[in-house]
Amino acid sequence: MSAIDDLPPLREVIAAHGLSARKALGQNFLLDLNLTAKIARTAGDLTRADVLEVGPGPGGLTRGLLAQGARHVLAVEKDARCLPVLAEIAEAYPGRLEVVQADALDLDPLTRLTPPIKVVANLPYNVGTELLVRWLTPRAWPPFWDSLTLMFQREVAERIVATPGSKAYGRLALLAQWRTDARIVMTLPPGAFTPPPKVESAVVQLTALPRPRFPADPGILERLVARAFNQRRKMLRGALKGLSPDVEDRLRAAGIAPTDRAEAVSLEKFCALARALEH
Known part of the structure; x- marks a missing residue:
């Protein structure tokens, strides 16, 4: 052509x-x-x-x-x-x-x-x-x-x-x-x-997609992801400590080890953590 x-x-x-x-x-x-x-x-x-x-x-x-x-x-x-x-x-x-x-x-x-x-x-x-x-x-x-x-x-x-x-x-x-x-x-x-x-x-x-791949509040997910990757070298229990006083319990509830770093966590687990942080 x-x-x-x-x-x-x-x-x-x-x-x-x-x-x-x-x-x-x-x-x-x-x-x-x-x-x-x-x-x-x-x-x-x-x-x-x-x-x-x-x-x-x-x-x-x-x-x-x-x-x-x-x-x-x-x-x-x-x-x-x-x-x-x-x-x-x-x-x-x-x-x-x-x-x-x-x-x-x-x-x-x-x-x-x-x-x-x-x-x-x-x-x-x-x-x-x-x-x-x-x-x-x-x-x-x-x-x-x-x-x-x-x-x-x-x-x-x-x-x-x-x-x-x-x-x-x-x-x-x-x-x-x-x-x-x-x-x-x-x-x-x-x-x-x-x-x-x-x-x-x-x-x-x-x-x-007609709807998000996993349920999560958009605002919570965006803040969570931004904070997690802003300090991607830190363990998540440190990077996210300002989000909740019991952040380690909420990480575990989402199936995430508090010692994990952001780059190792799947989208599905980030969405689970966003749901755990809603309440």
């Missing part, structure tokens, strides 16, 4: 508009339209879904999503330099692309999207993790989205899918795996981007 639409190659688009990726905005442009189309395909059937894309830049992934038949794409872009390029894409796909200049951390996308909703994005590196945590911790579950197909630095992707006992296992893995099925679906070398980052990237897909 040499082209996915009738628009010019991205290198020509970037040159014509004088665009260059800005480090301050966490930008690394993915220029291979074959790759952007492949990422769009991994998100599943888009023909009956609205898609939220954060940080479209010059629109490579945007074009992939539209070429794959996305019903409607809401592209949220902070960088005003990219708006003329995105306007050209919107003209080529009449009525299917809405571009909003905004900081994704400040925007409520729900007023502009109709379910079912998928989030597909090559997230800016400097806000990617914060956005993911927000999407994983809404006030109500299920969330507004059915699935997240997101590109991160490979190190972050590995933290999302990590298992107990590994160095990457921590708060992000627990938040993600409590309420979603998470898996790495693609890895990309630095050379796929302009400018090339210093690390590999990976695409993670998170599919929302």
Whole structure:
């Protein structure tokens, strides 16, 4: 597939508009339209879904999503330099692309999207993790989205899918795996981007579960996990001592040895401990 639409190659688009990726905005442009189309395909059937894309830049992934038949794409872009390029894409796909200049951390996308909703994005590196945590911790579950197909630095992707006992296992893995099925679906070398980052990237897909994998109060679980991994070298009886005067008894009630460290404790046992701390 040499082209996915009738628009010019991205290198020509970037040159014509004088665009260059800005480090301050966490930008690394993915220029291979074959790759952007492949990422769009991994998100599943888009023909009956609205898609939220954060940080479209010059629109490579945007074009992939539209070429794959996305019903409607809401592209949220902070960088005003990219708006003329995105306007050209919107003209080529009449009525299917809405571009909003905004900081994704400040925007409520729900007023502009109709379910079912998928989030597909090559997230800016400097806000990617914060956005993911927000999407994983809404006030109500299920969330507004059915699935997240997101590109991160490979190190972050590995933290999302990590298992107990590994160095990457921590708060992000627990938040993600409590309420979603998470898996790495693609890895990309630095050379796929302009400018090339210093690390590999990976695409993670998170599919929302209808309900959390194990029962637990979200607020208690989040505080518990944050405290446990904030001092991950400490035994849990020390790391969690401020949560309850009888924390050792509650650890044992959840099937956790007080001398265990956070990285050895499964999601199921963290949820059991959150329930033990409710009363």
